[in-house]
Amino acid sequence: MANKVKEIWASGRAVVNGWLAIPSGFSAEVMAQCGFDSITVDLQHGVQDYHSMVQCFQAFGGHPVTPMVRVPWNEPGIIGKVLDGGAYGVICPMVNTKAEAEAFVAACKYPPHGNRSNGPIRAGLYGDAGAYQKTANDEVLCLPMIETRTAVQNMEAILDVEGLSGVYIGPSDLGFSYGLVPKLDREEPEILKIYDKLLKECDKRGIYPGIHCSGATGAARNIAMGFKLVTLLNDSGLLAQAAKGAVAQTRKDSAGRA
Numbered sequence: 001m002a003n004k005v006k007e008i009w010a011s012g013r014a015v016v017n018g019w020l021a022i023p024s025g026f027s028a029e030v031m032a033q034c035g036f037d038s039i040t041v042d043l044q045h046g047v048q049d050y051h052s053m054v055q056c057f058q059a060f061g062g063h064p065v066t067p068m069v070r071v072p073w074n075e076p077g078i079i080g081k082v083l084d085g086g087a088y089g090v091i092c093p094m095v096n097t098k099a100e101a102e103a104f105v106a107a108c109k110y111p112p113h114g115n116r117s118n119g120p121i122r123a124g125l126y127g128d129a130g131a132y133q134k135t136a137n138d139e140v141l142c143l144p145m146i147e148t149r150t151a152v153q154n155m156e157a158i159l160d161v162e163g164l165s166g167v168y169i170g171p172s173d174l175g176f177s178y179g180l181v182p183k184l185d186r187e188e189p190e191i192l193k194i195y196d197k198l199l200k201e202c203d204k205r206g207i208y209p210g211i212h213c214s215g216a217t218g219a220a221r222n223i224a225m226g227f228k229l230v231t232l233l234n235d236s237g238l239l240a241q242a243a244k245g246a247v248a249q250t251r252k253d254s255a256g257r258a
Contacts, residue, residue, distance in 0.1 A: 001126040003088050003139045004066045005038050005229070006165075009208050014223045017068070017210070019234035020056055021046030028056035029063075031235055038066035042234065043082070044073075044093055050081065054122065057086045068141070074100055076107035076115070083108065086122045089141030091168050091210075096150040098157040105163035108142045113163060141165040143210060147173035152194055159201050166208030166228065167198070184214040184233075185221075199226040215241070 008015050018036035020028055031039055041053045057067045068089035069082040092104045106114040124132045142163055147170030172182040202209045210229030213219040219230035251258050
């Protein structure tokens with residue numbers, strides 16, 4: 001199975017990414033029908049576990065979305081396991097140094113480019129038997145998260161690591177590390193300056209910057225800035241926004257009867 005994210009990037013367009021915090025194959029199936037290019041199962045801050053991740057991936061079947069995962073941490077066991085389960089992209093939190101980025105890439109890649117153990121128990125189902133290993137190193141996306149002051153200080157060294165497909169900005173933790181209120185859509189000049197540098201450094205290296213957004217408005221603004229992958233909140237957040245809006249509109253239009 002070709003990686004749709006890579007195809008979209010090659011065409012010069014930006015990827016619209018969904019995000020799953022809810023451990024449900026049914027809600028994953030609904031999200032997969034909504035037009036996203038890729039969908040990420042969140043094993044770090046969502047209420048997902050490995051089994052629900054597999055259920056979500058199974059629910060994607062028949063829909064043209066690339067399955068991705070945010071792992072809980074930069075640990076080779078879980079990185080290899082989510083890849084064996086069918087992830088075509090891995091987002092890794094709190095990568096702060098070149099050495100940590102190198103370790104992340106090594107966990108994602110088969111020899112000779114890494115140390116991933118062979119056993120793609122479910123990922124192998126995506127193509128002909130035995131063919132997965134031949135293309136996995138090229139097709140799997142490695143996206144470390146830049147989300148701390150330390151990572152910003154080491155930005156260029158991190159981006160120089162061979163094998164990275166791009167990087168992923170965590171705006172909430174990034175702002176938090178600079179003493180700011182944690183939130184997704186940033187407007188502070190010091191954070192926007194970091195974004196500007198990151199975009200330029202990614203462009204120099206031919207890799208792709210991604211970012212988490214609070215919704216469509218922020219996503220469109222970040223695409224205009226130059227980000228090549230934008231995440232629209234998450235499934236639970238979108239559900240809450242739609243439900244709150246519907247309730248508020250009902251009460252407003254009921255002339256005080258509700």
